[in-house]
Amino acid sequence: MLQLYSNIKTRRLELEMTQSELAEKMGYADKSMIAKIEKGTVDLPQSKIIAFAKALQTTPGKLMGLIENEPEIPVPTNIYPIELKRFPMLGKIACGKPKYANEDRESYIMAGTNIKADFCLRASGDSMINARILDGDIVFIRKQDMVENGEIAAVITNDNSEATLKRVFYYPEKSLLILKPENPAYEDFIFQNEELNEVHILGKAIAFQSDVR
Structure with a gap:
């Protein structure tokens, strides 16, 4: 499971996303939660892994290091990301x-x-x-x-x-x-x-x- 937490951090950095921005997307009120997760000190249930994959624009399999060459799913051109706030x-x-x-x-x-x-x-x-x-x-x-x-x-x-x-x-x-x-x-x-x-x-x-x- 340590690979999962490392991959979350790696993917976040690839997207040039801050920990605070990722916390916002995940609905965490505590901004330090992302730092704890990336250090592997928090266990994530399957539902959270799926949510992280969506927030990081990837798949649960890639985050968990299970699939190296999973084909990308094309994103429809008429779907736009929604920026969220609380x-x-x-x-x-x-x-x-x-x-x-x-x-x-x-x-x-x-x-x-x-x-x-x-x-x-x-x-x-x-x-x-x-x-x-x-x-x-x-x-x-x-x-x-x-x-x-x-x-x-x-x-x-x-x-x-x-x-x-x-x-x-x-x-x-x-x-x-x-x-x-x-x-x-x-x-x-x-x-x-x-x-x-x-x-x-x-x-x-x-x-x-x-x-x-």
Whole structure:
């Protein structure tokens, strides 16, 4: 198995990739993990070997030193690599009845660097299905205190103890805020006058990540 760890380092250097960059691709929060692996002090299960092979653009057989002349698999010209970064996961956000937005800063989601967001939340419920946001989807949020009318936002209500994901419509001349679901089975949330003090917009929903169903 020592050959495996040596080959990981050799292949990383061939690609001119730093240990930090490889750790990022592998989803390791601890950047020193790659150094430990290359020294052979960490045992890797088969699933991790496959993941390393993918990150290093090679095959598990070559990494393990089992196959010297394995034919290269041609890469389709319409497939492009995705650069990834970590987004902090702040907990669940309700699509239906508001729920407590617990800030679980130990969790992260890996997604493309083209997503200009500050954090993400996992949707629960079905009140945003007409916006194609389904139960379990990851919604990426860009921090901002206000959004344009009709935009979808993550909103804290009830003295910052509950959160919901809705389309926002604000009419300052009427001191009126309406949070509208994207499902006719649900009613609007309406806040007026002093009730506006109970509402705080966390940010604008700019993207979501959904599993193939």
